[in-house]
Amino acid sequence: MKILSLYELKGIGGLKYIVVVTLYIILPVIIFLECIKYGVSDRLYMEIFRMTNIVIPVLSPVLVLLILQEYYESPGNELLFLHTRYLVKRVIIYTLLYIVMLIPIYIILSFIYKQFLFELVRMSVVVIFISGMSYLIVTVIRKVSIAIIIVVGYVLYNLLYANGISVFVYYYEQWLDIELWLHVYLPMLVIGVISYVIAEMINNMFRESVYN
Amino acid sequence: MSKLNISNLNKSIKGKEILKGISLTVDNGIYGVVGPNGAGKTTLFRCIAGLLSSRYDAITINDISINSAEYPFLIGYLPQAFSAFKNMTVYEMLYFFGKQKKITDSVISEQIDSALDMFNLKKEKDKKVKALSGGMLRRLGIAQSIMGDSKIILLDEPTVGLDVEERRRFWQVIGDFKNDRIVLISTHIINDVCTGCDNIILINEGKILYNGSVDELISGYSDVSQEDCMEINVENAYLYYMKGQA
Numbered sequence: 001m002k003i004l005s006l007y008e009l010k011g012i013g014g015l016k017y018i019v020v021v022t023l024y025i026i027l028p029v030i031i032f033l034e035c036i037k038y039g040v041s042d043r044l045y046m047e048i049f050r051m052t053n054i055v056i057p058v059l060s061p062v063l064v065l066l067i068l069q070e071y072y073e074s075p076g077n078e079l080l081f082l083h084t085r086y087l088v089k090r091v092i093i094y095t096l097l098y099i100v101m102l103i104p105i106y107i108i109l110s111f112i113y114k115q116f117l118f119e120l121v122r123m124s125v126v127v128i129f130i131s132g133m134s135y136l137i138v139t140v141i142r143k144v145s146i147a148i149i150i151v152v153g154y155v156l157y158n159l160l161y162a163n164g165i166s167v168f169v170y171y172y173e174q175w176l177d178i179e180l181w182l183h184v185y186l187p188m189l190v191i192g193v194i195s196y197v198i199a200e201m202i203n204n205m206f207r208e209s210v211y212n
Numbered sequence: 213m214s215k216l217n218i219s220n221l222n223k224s225i226k227g228k229e230i231l232k233g234i235s236l237t238v239d240n241g242i243y244g245v246v247g248p249n250g251a252g253k254t255t256l257f258r259c260i261a262g263l264l265s266s267r268y269d270a271i272t273i274n275d276i277s278i279n280s281a282e283y284p285f286l287i288g289y290l291p292q293a294f295s296a297f298k299n300m301t302v303y304e305m306l307y308f309f310g311k312q313k314k315i316t317d318s319v320i321s322e323q324i325d326s327a328l329d330m331f332n333l334k335k336e337k338d339k340k341v342k343a344l345s346g347g348m349l350r351r352l353g354i355a356q357s358i359m360g361d362s363k364i365i366l367l368d369e370p371t372v373g374l375d376v377e378e379r380r381r382f383w384q385v386i387g388d389f390k391n392d393r394i395v396l397i398s399t400h401i402i403n404d405v406c407t408g409c410d411n412i413i414l415i416n417e418g419k420i421l422y423n424g425s426v427d428e429l430i431s432g433y434s435d436v437s438q439e440d441c442m443e444i445n446v447e448n449a450y451l452y453y454m455k456g457q458a
Binding site: 003004007010051075082083103207208211212 | 291
C-alpha cells in the first residue's frame with residue numbers, strides 16, 4: 001500500500017508540488033518578512049495565525065482530491081477499481097501525509113509562540129474534517145473541481161462571515177479552551193470520521209456509476 | 213486448464229436491461245466477442261471482471277466464485293480507453309499494476325521486462341505515459357493485462373489504434389496464451405477474429421447468439437460456400453445471425 005501510494009503520488013504530476021512549495025517556501029518566506037516587519041509581538045502572532053488558518057485548510061484536501069480525480073475522472077478508470085475496493089485507505093494515507101508535512105512548520109513556529117503546538121492539534125482536526133468532507137463531496141458529486149470550489153468557499157466563509165460557536169466553523173481567534181474543544185473540535189473530528197465512513201459506503205454502493 | 217462459467221447472468225443499468233440471461237462456458241483459448249454497438253460486450257466484460265454487481269454465484273473461474281477475495285487476481289483486464297496517472301513512466305505504470313496484482317518483488321521486474329519486450333515498449337520504458345502515442349498507450353494497456361497469474365484476460369477492443377505491424381505482433385503474443393489462459397477479445401473488426409481467434413461469441417441485445425468455432429460459424433451459414441475470402445465469409449455469417457435475431 002505504501003509503495004502504491006508513492007507511485008500514485010508520482011502519477012498525479014506537478015500539481016502536488018503546490019502543497020510542498022506553499023508550505024515550505026511561500027509560507028515561511030511570508031512569515032519571515034512579517035517577523036522583520038512586526039518583530040515578536042501579538043500582532044505577529046495574529047498575522048501568522050490568520051495566514052495559517054487560510055493556507056493550511058485550503059491546501060489540506062489537495063493531495064486527496066488529485067488522487068481521487070484519477071480514480072473518478074480518468075478514462076478507463078474501472079481498471080483502477082479491479083483490485084482496489086476501499087478508497088478510504090488512500091484518503092486516510094494522504095490526509096495523514098499532509099498532517100505529517102505540517103509538523104515541522106508548527107514545531108518551528110512553537111519556538112516563537114508556544115501556542116502553535118496546540119494549533120497543530122487543532123489544525124489536524126480541521127484537516128481531517130475538510131479531507132473527510134472533500135471525500136464525501138467528490139463521492140456524491142463526482143467532480144473534483146466542484147469539491148475544490150466548495151472547500152475554498154468554506155474557508156472564506158470561516159474567515160469572513162462566521163459568527164458564534166458552531167460545529168462547522170473552525171476559525172476562532174480566542175484561546176483554545178475546553179469549551180471550544182468540546183463544542184467545536186471534538187464534534188468536528190467525529191463528523192470528519194463519519195464523513196469517511198459515509199463516503200466509503202456511497203462509493204461502494206454506487207461504484208458502477210463511476211466508470212467512465 | 214482454466215474454465216470460465218457464467219450461468220444465467222442478468223444485468224440492468226439505470227433500469228435498462230443490458231444482459232439477458234447470459235450463460236456461457238469457455239475454457240483455454242482465444243475468443244472473439246463480436247456484436248454491434250450497445251450489444252452488451254463491455255458490460256459482459258465488466259461483469260466477468262467483477263466490476264459490476266451481479267448474482268454472486270453467476271460467474272465462476274475454476275469454481276472460484278466472483279465473490280471470492282482471490283477472484284480479482286484471476287483477471288487481466290484492458291478497458292476500452294485507459295489513461296490514468298499519466299505522469300508515471302511506462303515502467304512505473306507496469307510496476308504499479310503488478311503490485312496491485314500482488315506480484316512478488318522477486319519476479320515483478322522480470323515480468324515487466326518480458327511484457328515490455330512482448331509489446332515493443334522497451335525503448336519507451338522511461339517515457340512518461342502522457343508522452344505516449346495512442347498506439348503505445350494501447351500496447352501498455354495490453355502489457356499490464358497479461359502480467360501476473362491471471363487465468364482470464366479480457367481485452368476490450370485491444371487493436372484499436374495499433375498499426376499493421378503492431379497488430380500482427382499483438383496476435384502473435386496473444387496466440388502464445390491460447391493453451392494456458394482464456395483470452396476474451398471484444399472487437400468490431402471482423403478481420404481480427406479471422407486472424408487470431410479460434411472461437412467466436414456473437415452477442416446482440418444482451419443475448420449470446422452463437423458460441424463456437426469460427427469454422428463452424430461459416431459452415432453453418434450455407435450461402436457462403438462460394439466465397440473464398442474468410443473475412444467476407446465471417447462477415448456474412450455475422451450479419452446473417454444479427455438479421456436472424458432482428
